[in-house]
Amino acid sequence: MGRGEGHVSADAAADRPQPSVSRPLAGIERGWCRPRDTRVHCGPRGLRRETMEPLRFPENDLFKGWGEPMRTEVAIEGLEIIQGAIPEGLEGTLYRNGADWQYPSKRNDDIFIDGEGMMHMFRFEGGQVSYRSRWVETARYKKQKEAKRQLFGRYRNRFTNDPEAGDTHMGTANTTAMFHAGHLYALKEDDHPYEVDPDTLETIGRTDLNGQITSTSFTAHPKVDPITNELLAFSYQARGDGSKDIVFYLFDEHGGKKNEIWFEMPYAACVHDFAITDEWIVFPFFPLIHDEEHANAGGTFYRWCPDEETHVALVPRYGTAADIRWFKGPTTSAGHMLNAHRDGSKIHLDVVLYEGNCFPFFPTPTGEHVPGVPPFLTRMTMDLTRNDGGFDKQRLLNVPCEMPRTDDRYQGRPYRHGYMIAARSADGSSGTGHLDLATGAFESWSPGPGDSVQECQFVPRTPDSAEGDGWLLVPVARVAQGRSDLVVLDALDLAAGPVATIKLPVRVRSTFHGCWVPAEAQRTGRYDYALSAA
Numbered sequence: 001m002g003r004g005e006g007h008v009s010a011d012a013a014a015d016r017p018q019p020s021v022s023r024p025l026a027g028i029e030r031g032w033c034r035p036r037d038t039r040v041h042c043g044p045r046g047l048r049r050e051t052m053e054p055l056r057f058p059e060n061d062l063f064k065g066w067g068e069p070m071r072t073e074v075a076i077e078g079l080e081i082i083q084g085a086i087p088e089g090l091e092g093t094l095y096r097n098g099a100d101w102q103y104p105s106k107r108n109d110d111i112f113i114d115g116e117g118m119m120h121m122f123r124f125e126g127g128q129v130s131y132r133s134r135w136v137e138t139a140r141y142k143k144q145k146e147a148k149r150q151l152f153g154r155y156r157n158r159f160t161n162d163p164e165a166g167d168t169h170m171g172t173a174n175t176t177a178m179f180h181a182g183h184l185y186a187l188k189e190d191d192h193p194y195e196v197d198p199d200t201l202e203t204i205g206r207t208d209l210n211g212q213i214t215s216t217s218f219t220a221h222p223k224v225d226p227i228t229n230e231l232l233a234f235s236y237q238a239r240g241d242g243s244k245d246i247v248f249y250l251f252d253e254h255g256g257k258k259n260e261i262w263f264e265m266p267y268a269a270c271v272h273d274f275a276i277t278d279e280w281i282v283f284p285f286f287p288l289i290h291d292e293e294h295a296n297a298g299g300t301f302y303r304w305c306p307d308e309e310t311h312v313a314l315v316p317r318y319g320t321a322a323d324i325r326w327f328k329g330p331t332t333s334a335g336h337m338l339n340a341h342r343d344g345s346k347i348h349l350d351v352v353l354y355e356g357n358c359f360p361f362f363p364t365p366t367g368e369h370v371p372g373v374p375p376f377l378t379r380m381t382m383d384l385t386r387n388d389g390g391f392d393k394q395r396l397l398n399v400p401c402e403m404p405r406t407d408d409r410y411q412g413r414p415y416r417h418g419y420m421i422a423a424r425s426a427d428g429s430s431g432t433g434h435l436d437l438a439t440g441a442f443e444s445w446s447p448g449p450g451d452s453v454q455e456c457q458f459v460p461r462t463p464d465s466a467e468g469d470g471w472l473l474v475p476v477a478r479v480a481q482g483r484s485d486l487v488v489l490d491a492l493d494l495a496a497g498p499v500a501t502i503k504l505p506v507r508v509r510s511t512f513h514g515c516w517v518p519a520e521a522q523r524t525g526r527y528d529y530a531l532s533a534a
Contacts, residue, residue, distance in 0.1 A: 058104070075133075078130065087471060092124055092516060175188045184197070232251075250317065273336050274337065282313075337404070379394045403455040406418055431447070456489075459471045
């Protein structure tokens with residue numbers, strides 16, 4: 001067969017005599033799926049073969065440049081360390097999770113948070129680093145692999161799926177990696193977890209944690225308390241799309257459920273993240289709201305409703321729904337929390353806050369796409385002695401930022417150091433920032449013009465080292481070179497530049513979130529961290 005003869009469009013085929021018998025697939029004849037450019041031909045020696053439609057990604061920016069799909073699983077032993085050396089004692093695995101595209105989309109309204117889950121791991125061992133990436137083989141992934149094409153439509157909107165998708169769950173498991181009680185999971189907030197082998201990244205399967213997840217989904221922002229080894233998690237729209245139900249889960253260090261609190265949100269909100277303290281769990285509700293009728297008509301899963309207020313629920317970590325405290329204030333939005341802690345009668349929530357819509361690709365109920373606004377690290381304070389139901393706001397950093405992280409040992413506790421993506425430029429470059437909340441000092445490191453960073457991961461120098469005494473692991477996009485690096489920074493001296501630069505000969509498409517698992521935790525199934533007395 002010569003070049004260009006592999007695929008023939010339906011229109012071109014109709015304009016010339018057919019050399020063989022051609023008829024629609026039986027599935028189309030029986031009404032199982034809508035017609036597409038797929039035919040059965042009698043080829044040489046009478047063999048029947050199926051000719052699939054050409055695979056081609058849409059011509060839009062989402063699939064160009066750094067967003068160009070990789071669609072490739074990779075395994076590399078012994079990555080090249082092109083600068084510095086791996087710090088002594090840095091032993092363990094960095095897991096990352098992000099979205100990639102298994103097959104080309106048929107739409108022009110896709111968004112960057114959609115796509116099949118691709119897990120990544122960087123294993124640090126004996127001064128060397130290995131890398132592996134692998135698809136999370138969800139039910140959706142397997143269905144499309146069988147069909148050899150994209151079957152699922154608009155982000156989370158089941159009403160826009162190809163009929164051949166049937167009732168297959170749309171969950172992509174593409175948002176984060178969670179390690180708890182010796183098990184590794186890939187998470188996406190509209191589905192149950194998928195367990196993944198921590199050494200090979202092979203998908204083990206979808207799980208409800210031995211029947212303990214009673215909701216239809218599970219958060220992609222759980223908090224594993226590395227001091228108590230408790231797992232804190234939740235599900236929103238917990239009884240199905242459009243429901244106002246939300247449930248908080250608390251699991252012990254062995255994975256057994258200790259508490260479960262169901263309550264209702266003020267509206268069917270997008271609740272991407274939450275925060276914890278030693279006594280209270282902080283749930284902010286922003287007016288990105290799901291409307292089932294709008295989705296049924298083919299619309300977006302969420303709409304931005306600026307006439308609704310922001311609400312905050314304080315849920316007792318060890319109590320019941322009867323003990324929940326409510327607060328509300330002006331319309332804002334957010335995707336990610338840095339931390340929260342209790343200060344006497346006050347609960348402080350440090351959040352990357354938008355004074356508007358954090359996802360401008362979700363329109364208003366009138367169909368308007370409001371302009372994007374910059375995100376700033378802001379402290380929201382709820383006072384349990386206050387009787388008017390309001391909260392206060394204080395900006396902590398005047399530099400726009402996103403994807404905030406702490407020294408995880410201090411999640412839910414008074415803390416000093418915060419890390420984030422900052423210093424974004426018009427050319428797409430960005431850097432990693434460090435804010436000292438005690439002094440207000442801010443510093444950042446940038447990989448250079450045109451290059452960008454992903455979310456960082458803090459790793460303590462020792463299990464009991466002082467807060468912030470450790471390393472930041474930062475994936476870097478070397479855009480002009482079409483590949484990536486993993487950089488190790490001193491978490492208290494970003495300005496000094498990388499302690500080590502690990503070169504990848506491949507491009508790591510943008511990942512969202514992840515976790516660090518020390519080598520000892522990999523062996524024992526539990527963290528062995530301690531808070532410093534300093």
